[in-house]
Amino acid sequence: MDKKAEIISIGNELLNGNTVNTNASYMARRLHENGMPVTWIQTVRDEAGAIQAALDIALKRSQVILVTGGLGPTHDDITKQVLADYFRSQLVFHEEIFEKIKKRFEKRGLQMPELNRGMALVPHNAEIIPNNLGTAPGLIFKRDSQLIFVMPGVPRELEAMIELTVIPRLRQECPECRVQTDIFRTTGITESAFYEKIAQELSFFPQYEIAFLPKVTGVDLRVVRQSEEVQNHEIFEKFKNVLYNAVGEFIYTTQELELEAILGNMLRGKKLTIAVAESLTGGLIQDKLTAVPGSSEYFLGGVVAYSNASKVKLLGVLQQSLDEHGAVSEQVAREMAAGVREKFTSHIGLSTTGIAGPTGTTIAKPVGLVYIGVAYQSTMLVRKYQFGVDRLMNKQRAAQAGLELVRRMIAGLPYE
């Protein structure tokens, strides 16, 4: 099987800019990670002529075509009919699907609207992709060696079909396409510094496809190994040695998890509790910590001390420290961390103070200046950072730096 894959996204909402086409990104990423890269994406309106034209183009150049959107019950959902006509198919009533849809409504105590009867009509020459999360079944058409998958545009329904049907099916059709994708998530190191640290050694692994994926919160390294490499564990161990020797301390996970989840697991494992005193990050660190289910086991709470008065009153920061050093200072960061640890009787106190911007700067204290403090056991650490000029990015970077500082301290990694 030639590996060329193509996506056809159908929907006026995509062409009016109301909806960002995250479905296409998701499919492209997952197919790429599974050795079947996508070569083209077409986005077209809910119009028969537009869908036919896109199919004409795609069938001339691609072996695998993923069509999404327009399978719902309303009048602009014409994808199924258009595809059926295109592949000279009759729509036939599918009892089993009909019963399944009826049961979905019954379970929620609702009567099925008559409109949904049409969802049980399927092209006689298409294979069915079951939909356990919604009403519209997916379809597979075949034309010689070409495969055309037709799926709903609802992200979770689409994603389930990609994972449970499309990828396994493509693996089966193309065993040699199998690849292995690994991810190494880092924070606290820039893309260019990361690259410089391993550039020379990377040349010893030409068989690996390596991508640096930078985000505000850090750089992910993605490594794709082609099928012939997947079994070569020795080389991969060598690669990991090189990587960990160069930047191991920056790698916080090899799973698809955020830093706050990793830190949460560490805190839970070590039976440690944490409390947070935030100034410039304004609640973001605590919002991240509490995004993790079960975080109440180790996160006790904290204070957003935006005003100076609240730093004194709620955290016990000395008025003298504020007067002498200002709110954005090493001394105040230290007192905030110690104060919040004491107030919440937690093992760890984490604090941030800084200038998010665009206002609040002086010559000595530019936008992006941040102090982060950690009180843990007998250690009372403050680190100084200089971030950029964008308010929201400064909040994000400071929040991530704070979480990372705690991770390093409890992991016994260098943190100065």
Place this chain on the structure above:
Amino acid sequence: MDKKAEIISIGNELLNGNTVNTNASYMARRLHENGMPVTWIQTVRDEAGAIQAALDIALKRSQVILVTGGLGPTHDDITKQVLADYFRSQLVFHEEIFEKIKKRFEKRGLQMPELNRGMALVPHNAEIIPNNLGTAPGLIFKRDSQLIFVMPGVPRELEAMIELTVIPRLRQECPECRVQTDIFRTTGITESAFYEKIAQELSFFPQYEIAFLPKVTGVDLRVVRQSEEVQNHEIFEKFKNVLYNAVGEFIYTTQELELEAILGNMLRGKKLTIAVAESLTGGLIQDKLTAVPGSSEYFLGGVVAYSNASKVKLLGVLQQSLDEHGAVSEQVAREMAAGVREKFTSHIGLSTTGIAGPTGTTIAKPVGLVYIGVAYQSTMLVRKYQFGVDRLMNKQRAAQAGLELVRRMIAGLPYE
């Protein structure tokens, strides 16, 4: 001019799923809002053959073509050369652009890498779109009545070119395309309830294109008026009357601003200060408030009281109230709001307590149960909400509901 517009997005990162194509959404939305809807989007790799094929297709069916990506200085940036070849153009050195690029580097104290010299080469038969935010100039090719805009993929550079050059230019080419877009942002009402309240009256405005755009934080109503309607102020006033009579209290702005920014303006205008006590929202309300520049004028700070002990110690919640009613209760929400107002000496105290899920539920207190309290002047209000089962959505919805409750109270709107 026929109004058909098409986007060609160029870049392997889009087809590997590393980058979501937000540029295409942005362009599609802005062109739609300006009366020049996009009919097709093609996404292709950084390969000459792929780009040529996309142009062949687009030039057969579209009058306006927006090409983005691949204009940078590195070896995979081939867009300019491919377009120049396609339109039988010579690349010529453009002194003025060269000087501008050199100055950009000098301003940052850097020497211009030689690689950037190539950025000053431009096709002899293309118009230049100036780039004040980056190094790569944009280009306009003309073929008979067709216009082909070529722009960088860096979002802020692209957006500036769309706003400053593309939209004004298209307006000039097609004065009759001019439309007016208005937005009415609501929160606290579901899409279906919103629709039901105005469905009948909407039928009196068939000339308006009306879209309901639901998000976790509320529903935006977007109204597009075609050129012949733009001057008809009387009808639009009638429309607004209908809208405000039906759902006026839910509309918090007609600008592209978030609720926290609108509330911030109200607080500043009324010289009121606010402090926040969060339990299930875990810092999210305060993170939102502090995302607004200048929020330190009215936001004093707050407490994330995740543990029961911290509710007592930092907010003065009575142990008896926790024992008798539990942390997720009207009584505790009330004491949290009063407590945080007192601790921070603010005019307004806002509190949240609830069950974000997936853990922490009982039969009497299901996931999604939330109490929100507001202490303002002599009023001490608590409202009960029942949201859904998703942890992050529950945090978002509770945070938005809390901000909205405060907005309604200080605006003198009904809030029970």
